[in-house]
Amino acid sequence: MKSTLTLILSAGAVIAVLFFISSTGKKAPSIPLDKMHHTITIQEGCVTCHAPGKQAPLKDTHPPKEQCFICHKVGNKVMKSINIDLI
Numbered sequence: 724m725k726s727t728l729t730l731i732l733s734a735g736a737v738i739a740v741l742f743f744i745s746s747t748g749k750k751a752p753s754i755p756l757d758k759m760h761h762t763i764t765i766q767e768g769c770v771t772c773h774a775p776g777k778q779a780p781l782k783d784t785h786p787p788k789e790q791c792f793i794c795h796k797v798g799n800k801v802m803k804s805i806n807i808d809l810i
């Protein structure tokens with residue numbers, strides 16, 4: 724039974740360390756609040772410019788290139804609500 728407890732505690736320690744690393748890692752830049760971005764709300768729209776050979780390709784070092792919105796948030800909530808009103 725003691726080994727079960729040790730396992731649980733060390734699993735918890737690993738999770739804590741991973742959480743610490745991810746919270747101090749590189750922060751994804753906000754999505755700019757310009758004309759090119761304020762109308763795009765679905766991810767399919769992003770890759771019309773952010774793909775190899777397009778207007779603004781992602782760096783090779785870019786982290787996983789799916790689900791943009793998990794990491795990239797729109798820069799400013801107030802501006803965002805104004806933009807939504809304009810659409």
Ligand code: HEC
Pocket residue numbers: 752753754755759760763764765766768769770771772773778779791792795
């Ligand atoms: C009409 C083309 C276009 C579309 C569509 C587009 N982008 Fe962009 N995006 C650009 C350009 C051009 C830049 C500026 C690139 C630069 O400064 O090097 C940029 C910059 C960015 C940046 C800031 C990069 C930095 O270094 O600060 C992020 C984040 C970003 N885009 C995310 C997205 C996401 C997420 C989507 C989909 C919701 C999207 N973009 C859709 C053209 C586009």
Ligand code: HEC
Pocket residue numbers: 749750751752766769770773779780781782783784785786787788789790791792793794795
């Ligand atoms: C796992 C989190 C994550 C996801 C998912 C993600 N990004 Fe990023 N993105 C980042 C980080 C972190 C950076 C900063 C990288 C750096 O500074 O080297 C970045 C940088 C960028 C940049 C600046 C230029 C570059 O290549 O560094 C653009 C533009 C961008 N992302 C667009 C997108 C788009 C479009 C998607 C969806 C197709 C996407 N990102 C998905 C985390 C993410």
